[in-house]
Amino acid sequence: MSRTPARAVDRCPCPLPAAAMLTLLFDGIAYGMLLFILALGLAVTMGLMHFVNLAHGAFAMAGGYITVLLMQRLDVPFLVCLPLAFAGPALLGGVLERTLYRPLYRKPHLDQVLFSIGLVFIAVAGADYFAGSTQQIMQLPEWLKGRTEWGSGAFMLGMGHYRLFIIALCAALTVGLQYLLARTRWGSRLRAAVDDQRVAAGLGIDVNLVFLSTFAIGSGLAGLGGALGAEMLGLDPSFPLKFMIHFLIVVAVGGTSSITGPLLAALLLGIADVAGKYYIPKLGAFIVYSLMIVILLWRPQGLFVRQGGRK
Amino acid sequence: MTQTAAQPPTVLATRGLGKRFGGISATCDVTLELKKGARHALIGPNGAGKTTLINLLTGVLAPSEGTIVLDGQDITRLAPHQRVRRGMVRTFQINQLFDSLTPQETLALAVAQQQGLGGQWWRPLGARRAVMQRCEQLLEQFQLTSVMAQETRVLAYGKRRLLEIALALACAPRVLLLDEPVAGVPAGEREELLQTVAALPADVSVLLIEHDMDLVFRFASRMTVLVNGAVLTEGDPDSIARDPRVQAVYLGAAEQESAHA
Amino acid sequence: QDKPFKIGLILPMTGQQATTGRQIEAAAKLYMAQNGDTVAGRKVQLLVRDDTSLPDMTRRLAQELVVNDKVNVLAGMGITPSALATAPLATQSKTPLVVMSAATSSITEASPYVVRTSFTLPQVSVPLADWASGNGIKKVVTLVSDYGPGIDAEKYFSQRLSANGGQVTEALRVPLRSPDFAPFLQKVRDAKPDALFVFVPSGASAAVMKQFLERGLGKAGIRLIATGDVTEDDQLNAMGDGALGVVTSHHYSAAHPSPLNKQFVQAFEQANKGLRPNFMAVGGYDGMRVIYEALKTTRGVGDGDALLAAMKGQVFESPRGPVSIDAQTRDIVQNVYLRKVERVDGQLYNVEFDVIEGVKDPGKSR
Amino acid sequence: MEPRTPLSRERRWRWWEPVFWLLALAAPLVLPGQALIINTMAITALFALSLDLILGYAGIVSLGHAAFFGLGGYAAALFAKHVMPDPLVGLVVGMGAATLLGAVASLTILRGTDLTRLMVTLGVGLVLLELANRFDALTGGADGLQGVVLGPVLGRFEFDLSGRTAAWYSLSLLLLFFLLARRIVQSPFGATLKAIRDNRLRAMAIGIPVTLRLAQVYTLAAALAGAAGALHTQTTGFASLDLFEFHRSADVLLILVIGGVGWLYGGILGAAGLMLLQDRISSVTPQYWMFWIGLFLVLLVLIGRDRLLRPWTWFEGRNA
Amino acid sequence: MPELLRIEGLSAGYGQAVVLQDIALTLPEGQTLALLGRNGAGKTTLIDTLAGATRQHAGTIHLGGVALHPLPAHQRAAAGIGWVPQERNIFASLTVHENLTAVARPARASAGTGEAAGTDAIAPARPRPWTPERVYDMFPRLAERKTHLGTQLSGGEQQMLAVGRALVLNPRLLLLDEPLEGLAPIIVQELLRAIRRITREEGLSAIIVEQHPQAILAISDHAAVLDRGRIVHTGSAATLRQQPGLLDGWLGVTR
């Protein structure tokens, strides 16, 4: 049976392992960067605020839809959409934080799971109602559509301009955030507020403001990630459910004590995923999941935890 | 041979015990002996490594070096629960309780575990007479009967502290390690609490950590002073109180008087 | 009889396959609106259920529809596993099961009560292989989703291609849950075939198209040929000009130039806020027709075996062209068109340029 | 804060418990049209019960419980298809397979934070899914395993189209495993689990072998989940990859949390409640039922489970 | 000496429960008040109420003329309250250093920060503002543990950190709730001396709660005794110290 494909595969001069190594690496990095931006807000709410916000993907989806619909219906340029994709979900996140999320900080994690899954369901049905269940397809501006190729043979490096754009933007964001965390006291004040709200307030930390701003920034980042990812990951109402696992993996593997952790985790996973699919397509997502299990068994706190007092 | 009658045998001993956290030696080269039936106090400045030492003895932390010997057997590598099975039990400086269980459940569970029933699943816990009797006794002794059916998390601090100590006794210790057992207990009631401990059977050895010198000097028949993770000196209360080094690093000037008061 | 005639329509209405459900539901409702809801004196009632693409859920819903609601016909079936899970139940309860979407060849063999009005992948991939051989395409890489329909497509396409003297140099199977096609397409690019043959289920198609362009496969001289799922009618416009010139084979295009189709497309768009019908819609539309006609033939009796007999052998004009239900296999026999994406009146359409008439499912003609 | 039942009285049955079970067992007879959904509910309830043993009583969060459900399901289905069609033997085989996997997988949940465990269990479930997909010759891959035909239960009761036999079969096993679980959580073994859940450090300090207990209860829960999976494939005559899917683990977690964690009836009530709700809403609005379920979850958390699920407390004054 | 703190008609508690009733107290700038009372008398509740961490039902609190009672907790810290809570409440996921820097604020005299306008007029110039470095000078032990997480400290070290953390707020009024608990005797003496020095030399005021009355009466100027949520005695610390019998009446058995 099926003699031809089997034979054909056997005869195929095994895909030169190095054939596209650089290109693959590049693709993996771009994919990883995207995962990173998408997961970053979750790393903050879950890692720093200890709030299990599974609705994170819904904010990302909001950013994606804002961008796609603005571009499709109102012809707003892509670059103008991006800040809006940040601002919209950030505002939404801020409003929801004030109204719904705040009373939940002190509830058990399982209640938070229930609540945020509920929000996801609402968001999924809502997106379906307002934008339809079809895949939204985004038309990138011309200058992002091209592709640059260098070298040839084993060392050819092909870079899609859009992926290049993602890498550059995400790198800039990472540097900016790192600055925010390292140079401002915001990070430690946030963690202090999470550790003990009552005492933190008594020592002069405006807990509500810290939480509000953190949550809004996290949601905004998710929205931005959603806008950037709509092109590569596709965008339909099931987005928040479909990618929840990916965000969680990044956060769990990266640990939550810094932003370098999730960044490296996202890059690792992005590259492993792309390379895995290239070299062993049969095993699909197997590689990523196994990698995650192995890493977590080896370092149960995540790859890059801060070992307080060890240095 | 002849000495055994005069001097009780050693139950617990450490040899060259050390623990490093990164660059810091929290415990270094501690050699300590606890005799059978001893009422032994461990004192030392804050951060001297007293709690760390207890954590090493009970297996919460693994030592960087050295050995721990219980009843002549090396237990350095045993898991915490195995040490409890051999009779070494502790309390915690900060309460460690089962918040969603009631005092009754907490104690019954500990007694059942101590009687080797912890793995049984076919008979309800409350149906075991031997367990429930011992449990009632403990509740009575620590004045917890009135709150025995309330969740531990809602109990007043004082009751929680009592439960912390009752829980240790429920494990039928032969060696009891107490880490600041009366912290947070009002001055008036501290004495009473320690009395309960002092009244344990004569073959139970007790190691007490406490900063309230009034109590310590009244309770202990032997004392070890720990400084910077190492043993500074060991001796009977009088000699410790008079030791100028101990005064310099720990007691200060005022306490010296009160020790003799 | 005054009892209503009930049709249990089980479809994925939420989740990733939701579009399938929406198209079919809309088409079925359109058919009922156009043809009235009373047939042979019986009121026809449509019970729509969402199975969220879970086969065991499909099966339970079907069983409930049969046992509790006493439906006369089961219909729908968004994906192959759902159809396969429900088939034994159709046999057991002697209820005709009209498959309107699922397209693995073997489904009709799973129960003698299955009738299909969609298509099968062998049906559309074999003509495409013929076309490829006739147009100078020798070396092909296939890329299919790793499940029943995909494997069917891969198998029949490559068999026919090699029979014609061509060669499939690499057969790639993409896991169903795969967010990123980039590595697979990179592999295609490195293999440098004459053409890439693609089958992916609706929903994933846009991503493949875009990645194909972004990766510069077209510029590297690799042609994209595919089953019609990839240039799905309702998504085509959004894919943009990059899709121009892609050759696909399928049984239906919204641009099919028959008067019946024009009427169908117009009515459908009108009823659904401008949504363009795709091949699933036509599967649902024809499915309803098959049921209506069977009910008419049996004069409203609604007995399972009688209905089934009346479905077999139906010949009629569908918006897609002339079709018939093969009395032996209960599978649809239809024209398969070769189409190319072109711009018509400012919109993108799959414009038919060749037709192979009366194609039976090659999966059964062994 | 009202005091809890003292230990000595804890094991007595409350008056409503026998009533509940009698009603449950009578349900397929009284509501013959609902037998199918009752069957599904009973299976889901058993699945949730199994999750409750590790989550509610031992504090292990898992998003990969479907691994055992799926393995039990596939093992039972394959056994019926290739070896013998007797359901009870198949059930034992399914449970056996899940138990083995549980024992091995229990090594992965001993360390780390809740998040780590969540992700590791999730990963194990997904890896199993990929494996089942990979070995499609055995499992049927993405198309599912067809042709599973079961013999009559106890050699007498055929599985019928209306699903009544199936419902009774599942309900009786649910009752059986419930009684077992009830015994276990009231025993010293169960008490040590709760202790570990509340404070692992202290549990060790009173001599409880923590890792052993965790491994034991995880394996036990795996066995019960395997039983639920076996019942599922046996009563539907079909196994497909989504037995292993993430959403199945997530759903059962939701169900358990809705019903109440650490309470054996929680999973049962949650399963009945949520499935009924979903079934009813989705037959009214197949497109947007998710919205209503979502709204329900949000309100449930905001208003509070106790107050929402026990309407009689709405009118009582709050007692301090 | 100018008055710093004035409490009038204060009643406060938790949720619906009222613990404190009709409290009135004043404290001059640069002086120390010993707050005594039995277990559960409401000492912690009073301290926490000043810090804004309880539910206040009635009454007014003024600090240097500024009304504190309408302010939320975090603004009270800005207005000059430095709080050492009874259970220390070290921020567990912050290092020792971060515990200090996260809350530190510049000294009030030097910075013209908008908050609490008008207080500067009566604030005497401070010799040296409290910075993390100065805290490390006072507790060298903490300097060695700079990068440790809060939870990795010994019980006594946590207590030191809690005091230091309140000082880097550069407060005008220090609230110390059982600051000596769990400290070695020698540290107790040192800390008492330090508190005395800070209040005397730097014009800082303090309210101290302690289980051992003799220890703090020795370094306090005033004393107040709480019983069942009400103030039953106020007076000079020295007087009370000389009349142990009086104290026994209020506090029960003490030695």
Ligand SMILES: Nc1ncnc2c1ncn2[C@@H]1O[C@H](COP(=O)(O)OP(=O)(O)OP(=O)(O)O)[C@@H](O)[C@H]1O
């Ligand atoms: N997990 C840890 N990581 C790093 N350092 C630690 C850890 N646990 C304890 N230490 C350090 O070890 C030293 C000894 O601490 P330990 O708790 O044993 O002191 P102690 O003698 O009990 O003091 P106290 O009387 O204040 O309770 C302290 O300096 C502490 O900071």
Ligand SMILES: Nc1ncnc2c1ncn2[C@@H]1O[C@H](COP(=O)(O)OP(=O)(O)OP(=O)(O)O)[C@@H](O)[C@H]1O
């Ligand atoms: N969070 C709370 N909720 C309700 N009541 C409380 C709470 N905290 C304390 N109380 C009650 O308030 C009263 C006063 O408690 P408070 O802690 O102020 O006493 P205290 O004088 O500080 O005692 P201690 O010497 O034990 O520290 C007590 O009766 C106590 O039960």
Ligand SMILES: [Mg+2]
């Ligand atoms: Mg200590």
Ligand SMILES: [Mg+2]
């Ligand atoms: Mg107090």
